[in-house]
Amino acid sequence: MERKIRILVAKPGLDGHDRGAKVVARALRDAGFEVIYTGIRQTPEMIAEAALQEDVDVVGLSILSGAHMALVPRIMELLHERGMDDVLVVLGGIIPNEDVKALEKLGVRGVFGPGASTQEIVAFIREELNLSPAPAVAA
Amino acid sequence: MTIPLIQAMLNGNRRALARIISQVENDGPEARALLAELYPRTGQAHIVGITGAPGTGKSTLVNALAQLYRQQETPPKVGIIAVDPTSPFSGGALLGDRVRMQNMAGDRGVFIRSMATRGSLGGLARTTADVAMVLDAAGFSRILVETVGVGQAEVDIANMAHTTIVVEAPGLGDEIQAIKAGVLEIADIFAVNKADRDGVNRTVMALEMMLGSGMQVVSHHGRVMKVDTAAQTPAWRPPIVKTIALRHDGVSDLLQAIEQHRSYLWQAGQWQRREAERLRHVLLHVVQDEIMARFRRHVSEEQFQHVVAELLARRIDPYTAAEQLIDAVPQQR
Numbered sequence: 001m002e003r004k005i006r007i008l009v010a011k012p013g014l015d016g017h018d019r020g021a022k023v024v025a026r027a028l029r030d031a032g033f034e035v036i037y038t039g040i041r042q043t044p045e046m047i048a049e050a051a052l053q054e055d056v057d058v059v060g061l062s063i064l065s066g067a068h069m070a071l072v073p074r075i076m077e078l079l080h081e082r083g084m085d086d087v088l089v090v091l092g093g094i095i096p097n098e099d100v101k102a103l104e105k106l107g108v109r110g111v112f113g114p115g116a117s118t119q120e121i122v123a124f125i126r127e128e129l130n131l132s133p134a135p136a137v138a139a
Numbered sequence: 140m141t142i143p144l145i146q147a148m149l150n151g152n153r154r155a156l157a158r159i160i161s162q163v164e165n166d167g168p169e170a171r172a173l174l175a176e177l178y179p180r181t182g183q184a185h186i187v188g189i190t191g192a193p194g195t196g197k198s199t200l201v202n203a204l205a206q207l208y209r210q211q212e213t214p215p216k217v218g219i220i221a222v223d224p225t226s227p228f229s230g231g232a233l234l235g236d237r238v239r240m241q242n243m244a245g246d247r248g249v250f251i252r253s254m255a256t257r258g259s260l261g262g263l264a265r266t267t268a269d270v271a272m273v274l275d276a277a278g279f280s281r282i283l284v285e286t287v288g289v290g291q292a293e294v295d296i297a298n299m300a301h302t303t304i305v306v307e308a309p310g311l312g313d314e315i316q317a318i319k320a321g322v323l324e325i326a327d328i329f330a331v332n333k334a335d336r337d338g339v340n341r342t343v344m345a346l347e348m349m350l351g352s353g354m355q356v357v358s359h360h361g362r363v364m365k366v367d368t369a370a371q372t373p374a375w376r377p378p379i380v381k382t383i384a385l386r387h388d389g390v391s392d393l394l395q396a397i398e399q400h401r402s403y404l405w406q407a408g409q410w411q412r413r414e415a416e417r418l419r420h421v422l423l424h425v426v427q428d429e430i431m432a433r434f435r436r437h438v439s440e441e442q443f444q445h446v447v448a449e450l451l452a453r454r455i456d457p458y459t460a461a462e463q464l465i466d467a468v469p470q471q472r
Contacts, residue, residue, distance in 0.1 A: 003165060004230075004257070029231035034255050039238040046244040050237060053251055055157035083154055 005129060007058040010038045010047045012075065015065035020092060024060065027118035033125075044071060048078035051087060058125055063093040068103065076106045088128050092116070142169070145176055148277055153250065156277050160252055163269045174269060177276040182414070184218070184275035185401055186282045188300030190262060190322065193288025195308040196332040198239035199384040200393070201283050205249055206242070207387070207394050208281055216248045218279035220270055222263055224287050225255040232256075236285060250279060261295030262286035265428070268299045268421055289322055297325035298420040301413055302400045304328045304393070307346065309338035323349065326377050328396045334381035334389065346379050375403050437468045 009025040011018055018040050028035045036054045038046070051059050059079070063071060072091065079087060090110040091103060100111050110124050126133060147155035159177075162170045187204075189197050198221065205217045221236035232255035243249040252274075254264045263286055271282050286296050297303050305326035323346075331342050378396050382389035404410040446464060449455045 004255075025233060029226060029233045030229045032229045032231045034225075034232045034234060036237060036253050037233055037235045039235075043244070046241065049244040050251075052154055053157055054253060055154075055161045 004034050005032075005058065005125075005131070006034045006036065006054060006056040007060055007125070008036045008038065008047070008051050008054060008056045009060045009062070010042045010050065011040045011062045012042045012044060012047055012071045013063055013065045013067045014041060015063075016040050017064045018062070020064070021060075021062035024062070024092060024118060024121060027122060028060075028125075031122040031126075044074040044078050047075055048082055048084075051079060051084060052082050056087065057129060058088045058090065061089070061091050061093075063091065063095070066094065068093070068095055069099060072103055072108060073106055076108070088125070090121070090125070092121075142173060142176055144169075145173065153247070156250065156273070157252075159273050160270050163273055164254065164264070164266050166266065170269075174272065177273060180276035181272050182275070183278075184271070184280050184282045185302070185397075186271055186275075186284060186300045187397055188284050188286065188296035188303040189306060190286040190289050190293070190296050190303065190325075191306030191330075192290070192308075192311055195288075195306040195311070196384045197285050197288070197306050198236045200306060200330060200332055200382060200390070201236075201285050202240040202243075203382075203384045203387050203390040204394060204397075205240070205283060207390050209243070209246060209248055214248060215280040216250075216278055218271070218274035218277075218282040219249070219251040219285070220254060220267060220274070220282065221251065221285045222254045222256060222267060222287050225257050227258075250274065250277075256287060259295075260293070262289045262293030263295045263299070265424070268424075271299065291321040294322060294325050299417060301404060301410075301417075302327045302397055304330055304397070306330045306332050307342055308333045309336040309342045311342075327375065327400050328377055328393070329379040330382050330389075330393055331379060332382045332384050335383050339381065343379055343381065350377060350379075375400065375407075434465070434468055438464055442467075 007028055009021055009028070011021050022037075025035045025037045036050065036056065038050055047059065047061070061072070061075065068091065076089065079085070079089070085107070089108050090112065091108050092112040095103070095111050095113055103111060109128060110121075112121055123133070144155050144159055148159055159173055161167070162173055189201055191197055201219060201221070205219060208215055208217050219240065221234070221240070223232060223234045223236060225232045234253035234255060236253055237251060240251055243251070252270065254267060254270065256264050259265045263284070267284065271284060274282050284296060284300060286293065303325050305322055305328075307329060308331070329346050331339060331346070333339075380389055380393045380396050382393055384390065404413055442464070446455070446460045450457060450460060
């Protein structure tokens with residue numbers, strides 16, 4: 001049996017549009033991951049602290065407010081302070097193309113906009129974590 | 140020599156603590172060495188179980204309790220273990236208890252860990268008691284363990300907690316539900332949450348009736364305790380506390396009830412007995428797991444399948460087959 005992968009799904013900032021985050025959280029659960037869902041209106045401190053306590057392999061952020069260039073750098077900084085540079089950070093929501101480079105420079109590994117399929121996200125995470133392409137247990 | 144990860148944890152490194160918990164939860168290669176070294180440091184924490192049906196407000200209550208503990212004059216460090224179910228189909232889990240446990244992110248005296256059941260059926264994960272041990276060793280003197288939303292028979296929590304709180308909410312069942320065996324019998328304290336809802340008095344009354352009848356024999360963690368003559372220490376009668384966790388109403392009464400139960404355990408000489416009982420269960424679990432592991436090492440899947448085929452053909456019965464398989468396992472590792 002492969003090691004259980006733990007993923008934090010969080011919504012930083014003030015927009016309350018959590019449908020996308022919930023759909024992704026559920027898809028990740030169905031792909032056999034353990035998803036820690038924290039819900040909306042998370043501060044960067046709350047997210048970094050939850051990631052630390054839960055010892056997650058992946059942090060998934062959903063931002064639709066347009067505040068990603070303010071929130072993501074702070075979250076990356078707090079994760080770094082906690083020695084969590086090895087955690088895979090992926091981002092979803094409304095992220096303009098021109099910001100993606102800057103976010104990747106900060107250490108964000110994947111950015112998924114509208115139209116990205118959940119299979120795509122699952123496959124990306126499995127690949128980044130060097131897991132075999134197929135889920136351990138078929139859904 | 141101290142394992143470096145443990146040294147870091149004892150120095151207050153929270154990442155080290157989180158890592159140790161993961162090792163223990165995953166039964167990783169270092170888990171045993173870690174637990175062996177941590178064990179002498181345990182035994183300080185008061186473990187409080189919070190159980191009840193889904194939707195009764197367990198997470199919100201745990202959150203309110205933890206915050207109140209942290210507002211005490213000399214606040215204890217509070218560890219929280221929140222258990223949610225693993226999907227039997229995908230093996231994945233959605234652990235959502237943190238949604239109701241906000242506002243404590245800045246408090247280093249609180250550590251929250253979500254756990255998936257990973258196939259266990261008693262309302263906890265197999266390693267929940269081990270994770271509690273790690274938090275205990277790390278100096279968390281109150282450990283709140285929230286079980287999955289339970290039905291009527293998931294009572295493992297009573298075997299690992301010093302104090303078990305059963306959370307009820309109005310409108311979930313009638314008096315007949317209250318006199319059934321199972322979850323209600325393990326309560327040291329009842330919390331009737333959402334007490335601003337209709338039917339709260341009926342719920343309280345049903346519980347009181349249950350407690351009133353037959354309470355000459357006091358059930359403590361599901362174990363019947365004899366109540367002898369007046370010379371004996373008074374028995375514990377589970378108090379019923381009304382709470383509205385969202386508004387933090389009644390939570391201080393609940394905290395007081397926990398602390399009263401704690402001093403009852405100490406004064407009545409029950410603590411050691413309870414501790415022995417707890418450890419007995421821990422040991423039994425480990426023995427069971429070890430025996431199963433040894434069995435799996437020595438009996439191949441093919442052998443097992445072969446016997447299943449024999450069963451299917453009705454050439455052998457399950458008991459005889461089990462005996463033969465077990466006899467084939469060598470006594471030595």
